[in-house]
Amino acid sequence: QKEVEQNSGPLSVPEGAIASLNCTYSDRVSQSFFWYRQYSGKSPELIMSIYSNGDKEDGRFTAQLNKASQYVSLLIRDSQPSDSATYLCAVRRSGGGADGLTFGKGTHLIIQP
């Protein structure tokens, strides 16, 4: 059974601070990892993907992957009120191919102005 676990929150962060979102996964052979943002009543929006251990930066976002610990995280620097949303961690078994993503339930992030 593939599981992706996230703290549901809410996680409250002051504007301008760093928001840190965490995710663990159970399937040790997972190869691809994704972070999506979902505003209430909207569809998931891809933020970034990561495949190798270490950090990957894209603008204000940094994804971190530790396959040995089966742990993925997302850092959001200089948090803005518009970052308030639910952040979904998703995992895929293969590095390529068209197999589906297994999603966590998401962490509800609130950026306080």
Place this chain on the structure above:
Amino acid sequence: EPEVTQTPSHQVTQMGQEVILRCVPISNHLYFYWYRQILGQKVEFLVSFYNNEISEKSEIFDDQFSVERPDGSNFTLKIRSTKLEDSAMYFCASGASSTEAFFGQGTRLTVV
């Protein structure tokens, strides 16, 4: 900016009826997916489609479900005999490669 388009945005159907949810993936994308999200729950994978055939399907995707890419642009999900528990938001997604999946705005299916 290109986007995945889904129709209708909301569908109400009676239990036991057939429904077809329609999607127009982003042009030139090769990988297509259907997901669903029951209200308040996580996004769940249903099926993936590549090279004109199903690549993977979840245990949710039973014989009541089918997918088609009838004309090279549309991608449809059919539910043959809807149940109350099929009520959910259904998302279509597509990607140019296997490393991405861009979601449409979803179709809210309500089975009464």
